[in-house]
Amino acid sequence: MSNINIKKLAQELNLSTATVSRALTDNYQISSETKRRVLELAKSLNYEPNPFASNLRNQKSKTIAVIVPEVANHFFSLAINGIEEIARKRDYHVLIYQTHENSETEIAFTLKLLSGRVDGILISTSGETNNKQHLIEASQSIPVVFFDRVYEDIEGVKIITDDYESSYQAVQHLIEAGCKKIAYLLALHNLSTGEKRLNGYLTALKDNGIPFNKNLLVTSTVDSNQNYALIKNLLANNKPDGILSSIEELAFPCYYACRELNLNIPRDIKIISFSNLDCAPLLNPSLTTITQPAFEIGSEAAGILFKIFDKKCFEPNETRVLKSVLIKRESTAV
């Protein structure tokens, strides 16, 4: 730690700490000659103001927190990338917290963050439970922006994508490709994000006169082995001819299960997944995806947070919807 502080600068220059502090912040009260001397010495000694002292005095941290289920996930790491870039422009610091989809962890994080450690929170919540009291408390206490994984019934600024439309469009695409038994891999069902994706699926089926078959609805878990088993079971026993996966994490298991069961994609079964995998075009076969603008979601969320800081007040319940894009590839070819 740098042990050079304002007091030392002041001593060295025969000035008071007040004057040094003011000189460093280019206060009008200080003569330009004094400013020059202070700045020069500060630079030569590599002086950096102690952030904790400043934060304590100013009651702000120049820090934001990002809470996500996993860092090592294409969507979230892209979003973090977007967030970090915006934060950088404002000279803000970014704290990262992973919940691993664990609600308890998420609760502990959010509540701990209300101590003043951060000026605002960006969160994509774990949908594990319906426990959301902590989110309400948090957003009453400091600015919070929810992104992608949101509860619609919590007041707050939200950045989401057009989940319903994307999902609907995906099913439509499968149907046009000839699918008649379309399975849905359900996730995030406690969140409105998941709910909307499901609704898109259901409505698209109805609009096309296809009755809903509950055997074709697979609810995923946090355990990837179990998910794999569920998917294999679905394929083996219910023989769908199309799959819409509502999260990226279930796409690979589908591919593996098809291999194992000797099902040819897209001949025997067509697959679409919500996904930000940049290898989707290179998969065997290439994967049709609903791709969310992950980076933009992150930068948009961060941008709005800063606007809130700037008091360019936002509607407390504003929701911004970005568009996902359906990219058709071989996995749904006719």
Add this chain to the structure above:
Amino acid sequence: MSNINIKKLAQELNLSTATVSRALTDNYQISSETKRRVLELAKSLNYEPNPFASNLRNQKSKTIAVIVPEVANHFFSLAINGIEEIARKRDYHVLIYQTHENSETEIAFTLKLLSGRVDGILISTSGETNNKQHLIEASQSIPVVFFDRVYEDIEGVKIITDDYESSYQAVQHLIEAGCKKIAYLLALHNLSTGEKRLNGYLTALKDNGIPFNKNLLVTSTVDSNQNYALIKNLLANNKPDGILSSIEELAFPCYYACRELNLNIPRDIKIISFSNLDCAPLLNPSLTTITQPAFEIGSEAAGILFKIFDKKCFEPNETRVLKSVLIKRESTAV
């Protein structure tokens, strides 16, 4: 921000702030009855100590910084995952900084961090330039652990993988698969990481009596379009029958270039890449990789940083080498 502090607790309970503070830290001087009262009130009011006040007083931040080139990269996001998990166990906070391979940015970050904002730094440096004075200054000032991308000639604790051996082994594998003109996609050449990978390639060639051909050595840039052009050019003009890519980022461009040029992998050309892509097995064809234990590198680095904090003193120049694994797949099939 929570506006409840020790003073308010003290007032409420008719105690001094000193007593409250001691009660909260379970100090032996305080009667159990008083402790009970304090803890009870603190809990009911959701009291969280102001971190800046504590940090200022204690001269430590319970925060570490992670500096990486990119968050949205499989290797780094996995490493961050590992770091975050370890930090969590110690109740430390994790700040993230991306350099985007820009040396200036990296310098600015590291120097700013020496103000006491963090207790230690984990860094995987950008290899863009040979500018490393800031790294030396940083590690003289606070504990720094370098991971994966390191300069061998900087004093400090380093977590790396067996780059030389991995690279050597990869070339050996290509040769055994029948390759005679093996190209090398060079990256990180300013770092000892890159140097070792290159040396593994060169030595393996020599040991197999294959003369080095400088036309088969392609030096990558930070511009992905340019990299793609370089690779296509390599394939078109020099017709290698094998490629070793020293970083993950260049694997996809190889696949795309092969498609474009109608080259069949692995018939016309075999490919190996350093990579943590979890879709490697699902690519078309599946990609042979040298996979680094990214998560472990992160957790190991963080673990050592904490040991340094604990003053279980480390050799100041200790280097820990983890093993990568060569996973043979279709892209190098005979």
Add this chain to the structure above:
DNA sequence: ATTAGTGTTGTAATCGTTTGCGTAAATAAA
């Protein structure tokens, strides 16, 4: 009765910066 010891609490300084208020000197206005 005096001293020593124990158990519990309070006073006040400290961490490094920031900032309201005061002040001295210099200049301008009366």
Add this chain to the structure above:
DNA sequence: TTTATTTACGCAAACGATTACAACACTAAT
């Protein structure tokens, strides 16, 4: 000459938590 006004700086009190040093009451030992 006296009275404003401006310019440039210092004093000292915050911010909230921690902790050395007292201090008090009370018991035990002498």
